[in-house]
Amino acid sequence: xxxxxxxxxxxxxxxxxxxxxxxxxxxxxxxxxxxxxxxxxxxxxxxxxxxxxxxxxxxxxxxxxxxxxxxxxxxxxxxxxxxxxxxxxxxxxxxxxxxxxxxxxxxxxxxxxxxxxxxxxxxxxxxxxxxxxxxxxxxxxxxxxxxxxxxxxxxxxxxxxxxxxxxxxxxxxxxxxxxxxxxxxxx
Numbered sequence: 001x002x003x004x005x006x007x008x009x010x011x012x013x014x015x016x017x018x019x020x021x022x023x024x025x026x027x028x029x030x031x032x033x034x035x036x037x038x039x040x041x042x043x044x045x046x047x048x049x050x051x052x053x054x055x056x057x058x059x060x061x062x063x064x065x066x067x068x069x070x071x072x073x074x075x076x077x078x079x080x081x082x083x084x085x086x087x088x089x090x091x092x093x094x095x096x097x098x099x100x101x102x103x104x105x106x107x108x109x110x111x112x113x114x115x116x117x118x119x120x121x122x123x124x125x126x127x128x129x130x131x132x133x134x135x136x137x138x139x140x141x142x143x144x145x146x147x148x149x150x151x152x153x154x155x156x157x158x159x160x161x162x163x164x165x166x167x168x169x170x171x172x173x174x175x176x177x178x179x180x181x182x183x184x185x186x187x
Contacts, residue, residue, distance in 0.1 A: 036060040038119040046115045046131035057098040096175040106163035116159050129153035
């Protein structure tokens with residue numbers, strides 16, 4: 001399957017059109033096409049997940065505005081074409097994210113056994129792809145949690161929990177591809 005993107009750019013009063021075709025990678029989404037992954041804070045640990053205690057915003061493709069590419073020269077047709085032709089899917093690149101504010105302080109979250117669990121999709125909710133136990137000591141009202149790959153999903157990530165000082169906590173989740181997730185292009 002091929003994707004076609006068209007870019008219109010005006011340079012020096014001349015309208016330029018750039019068409020870019022990219023072969024879809026087998027098993028690896030291109031940037032912007034990531035399936036939404038439901039995420040929750042569950043009671044228990046990753047080894048013994050309990051019920052959903054706090055639902056989180058689905059983890060999905062990061063928006064370009066949320067993740068600007070600093071220093072990128074967007075004044076030439078080549079720069080825009082390169083961006084469209086080479087979305088970031090390399091190992092370690094954030095391919096899915098979400099931000100949620102939950103109605104509980106970080107101190108209260110750490111006072112009980114909880115885990116952040118990410119599911120494959122709404123249709124395959126019983127298949128878990130990444131999980132991290134809420135443990136540790138916050139620094140400057142923030143706690144970083146590693147989300148470990150589950151079920152050879154090809155996803156891992158990080159969750160940052162920030163105590164907002166008003167009885168709420170902001171949870172930022174970022175998923176990345178693991179080494180085994182990189183696929184070769186198909187024709």
